Amino acid sequence: MKNIEGNIIELKANINRLAKAAGREEDEVLLCAVTKTRTPEEINEAIAGGVTDIGENKVQEILDKYDSIEPCRWHLIGHLQTNKVKYIVDKVFMIHSVDSIRLAQEINRRCLNIGKTMNILIQVNSAMEDSKFGIPPEETESLIGEILDKCPNIVIKGLMVIGPFSDEPEDVREYFKEGKELYDKYGKIQHDKLDFQFLSMGMSNDYQVAIEEGSNIVRIGTAIFGARDYSKNI
Numbered sequence: 040m041k042n043i044e045g046n047i048i049e050l051k052a053n054i055n056r057l058a059k060a061a062g063r064e065e066d067e068v069l070l071c072a073v074t075k076t077r078t079p080e081e082i083n084e085a086i087a088g089g090v091t092d093i094g095e096n097k098v099q100e101i102l103d104k105y106d107s108i109e110p111c112r113w114h115l116i117g118h119l120q121t122n123k124v125k126y127i128v129d130k131v132f133m134i135h136s137v138d139s140i141r142l143a144q145e146i147n148r149r150c151l152n153i154g155k156t157m158n159i160l161i162q163v164n165s166a167m168e169d170s171k172f173g174i175p176p177e178e179t180e181s182l183i184g185e186i187l188d189k190c191p192n193i194v195i196k197g198l199m200v201i202g203p204f205s206d207e208p209e210d211v212r213e214y215f216k217e218g219k220e221l222y223d224k225y226g227k228i229q230h231d232k233l234d235f236q237f238l239s240m241g242m243s244n245d246y247q248v249a250i251e252e253g254s255n256i257v258r259i260g261t262a263i264f265g266a267r268d269y270s271k272n273i
Contacts, residue, residue: 043081043084043085043088043263043264044084044085044087044088044089046262046263046264047070047072047085047088047089047090047263048088048089050070050259050262050263051070051089053247054068054070054246054250054257055068057247057250057251058250060251061250061251061253067255068250068254068255068256068257069092069237069255069256069257070090070092070257070259071092071093071094071114071116071239071256071257071258071259072085072090072092072093072094072259072260072263072264073094073095073096073116073242073258073259073260073263074093074094074095074100074104074260074264075095075096075097075100075117075260075267076100076267077260077264079104079107079108081264082104082108083107083108083109085263085264086108086109086110086111087109090111090263091111091112092111092112092113092114092132093108093111093112093113093114094113094114094115094116094135094258095113095114095115095116095117096116096117096118097117098115098119098120098123098126098127101113101115101126101127101130101131102126102127105130112132112133113127113130113131113132114131114132114133114134114135115127115131115133115134115135115136116135116136116199116239116258117136118136118172119134119136119137119142121141121142121145124142124145124146124149125149128146128149128150128153128155128157129153129155131157132158133157133158133159133160133196133237134146134157134158134159134160135159135160135162135199135239136160136162136172136173136199137159137160137161137162137186138161138162138164138172138173138174138182139174139182140182140185140186140189143159143182143185143186143189143190143193144189144190146159146190146192146193147189147190147191147192147193150192150193151191151192155192156192156193156194157192157193157194158194158196159186159193159194159195159196160195160196160197160198160199160237160239161174161179161182161183161186161195161197161198161199162174162198162199162201163175163176163179163198163199163200163201163218163221164201165200165201165202165214165215165217165218171201172201173199173201176217176221179198179221179225180225183195183225183228183233186232187228187230187232187233190232191232193232194232194233194234195232195233195234195235196234196235196236196237197222197226197235197236197237197238197239198218198221198222198225198235198237198238198239199239199240200214200215200217200218200221200238200239200240202214202215202218202240202245204244205244205245206244208244208245208247208248209248211245211248211249212248212251212252215240215241215245215248215249215252215253215254216252218238218240218252218253219238219240219252219253219254222235222238222253236255237255237256238253238254238255238256239254239256239257239258240252240253240254240256240257241254241257241258242257242258242259242260243259243260243261243262244261246259246262
């Protein structure tokens with residue numbers, strides 16, 4: 040039987056150990072608990088166990104769970120359609136998955152309507168897998184420039200890097216390394232709406248390599264909650 044609190048304690052200790060081994064400060068790496076298909080009871084147990092940040096892949100799951108969850112910071116980490124933006128801009132701390140100027144402009148418009156500035160990450164598909172969203176690495180500078188020029192109600196807080204899924208974490212290292220190079224390069228741009236603080240890389244199967252290569256947000260679901268049961272109704 041899984042023990043969510045125990046898993047979190049073990050995971051945080053491992054994250055801090057990896058960060059320290061990489062020459063970084065303990066508690067420098069943020070644990071974002073991925074709660075796709077998880078019940079409100081499971082999520083609240085994770086929050087009680089020390090999780091402060093919750094990541095959801097789908098807008099509908101945020102809406103279904105939002106009022107049942109203890110105070111936390113919500114992150115939208117999955118693909119976001121422009122017609123769904125209006126439902127979550129008042130609820131989330133950060134959107135990790137911005138991969139087009141069209142999406143950014145809709146986020147900006149909806150935030151302008153409610154007097155909010157939204158934190159976003161640019162989603163980079165380093166491996167350029169057709170099955171995954173995100174821009175090619177070489178388009179990063181162009182998209183950042185367009186957002187800074189056209190979206191005053193957005194602050195670009197960094198990058199989310201998507202590498203290929205592999206049973207061998209070492210296979211992903213080169214993509215995370217490239218993500219850190221992009222993060223360092225474009226984080227030097229001087230602009231009041233660009234404030235690189237977050238490099239979101241790594242999930243349950245490869246977060247160790249991601250931290251070694253510079254990630255400071257890891258998106259972890261299975262290592263906290265156990266294997267998903269996709270037949271379960273939320």
